[in-house]
Amino acid sequence: MNSNVDILVVDDDKVVQKIVKRSLESEGITVRSALNGEDGLAKAYNSTPDIILLDVEMPGLSGYEVCHQLRENPRTSNVPVVFISSHSSLRERMQGYEAGADDYLVKPFDPEHLMAKIRVLIKYLEQKASLEKQYKLAEKAALAAMAGTSELGVAMDFMTKIFSYNSYETLAQGFFLATGKFGLNCCLLIVDEGGSYWFATDGNISPLEKEMIEMAEKETRIIDFGSRTIVNYPGICLLVRNMPIEDMERYGRTKDILPVFLQGMEAKIHALQTELALMQQSEDLLRSFGRIRTDLYYLAKTLMTNQEDSAKVMHQMIRDLNLDLLRMALDDDQEKYLLNRIESAIEEAAKRIDASPFIANSLSNVFLNLKTVTRKQRILVETFIARHTAGPAEEVVIEDDNIELF
Known part of the structure; x- marks a missing residue:
């Protein structure tokens, strides 16, 4: 057993204190004692132990309260705590777990049972210390690698932007x-x-460079020739004119990081193409909405004009019939009968074809809905244009928004 292990026993039962002390000191473990929660906290804060054995029921602070305070203090927050209690139900164990305990020991206990738990915790502490050491070494190596090169930082900055x-x-x-x-x-x-x-990079591309890039085998991801490298991705091709072949380590890092750049650019190109397609579609829809609104306006106007003309024709026909009937020299009863029948039929026909209110309401609702959709679509188009042009967006010309049907 590791003789450097320091265990603090916090228990108001002196018998338990003696049993624990006798059992652990025989294994070469240092044991310190406290008879209440306040004293236990003071000793733990003064000199951080490796393990704390903590009684649940004590005068003053209970074991749960002591464990809670231990977990809140940075010096003792990671110290393993074993609760000692005469209660062994699931509820008590769950309370101990909620308070932050790592294990639970039920009174009365055998020294062998106590030592088994202590051995498990000591092994846990040793593994934890080993892992922390490995982590620190790995962290140091990673920081050293990042400090020695700025490539990763540059790539991360580009991908962020x-x-x-x-x-x-x-x-x-x-x-x-x-x-x-x-x-x-x-x-x-x-x-x-x-x-x-x-x-x-410098704004100049020679005809030969264009030919090489266009003729490069697209199935081959990377093509090296001298200090030049061509990197192919769908929709994008890169020619590096001055690969650092004089420094093979840097050359390797550069070849590793270029595909990272191009993968990000490929995703962005797809996004731009999608946005441009949506913008074109929005512009087409906006023009279509404008034409539909104009057509509806003139359709409604034509329908109403035709209804008015039809009514005028009917009224003129009645007047003409009156004159014709006078020339026919009919009896008064016959004339009156025919006029009533003709007038009733004309009035009934006029009622059936005179749907002006219904047409007006229906077309007004359609027109207002189109007007709302057009406004939203225009905002969308202007947003896209603003993102894809350096200057002010050109407004899409459509029919006047202020057209009133009625």
């Missing part, structure tokens, strides 16, 4: 800014349905 770029031009500028920190001089090709877009 990549989704703030709103065009191929700003994306390429951000990429060249990042690769410039590596001392790299690059050419970049981005291809989409709209065509090919060329960019270079």
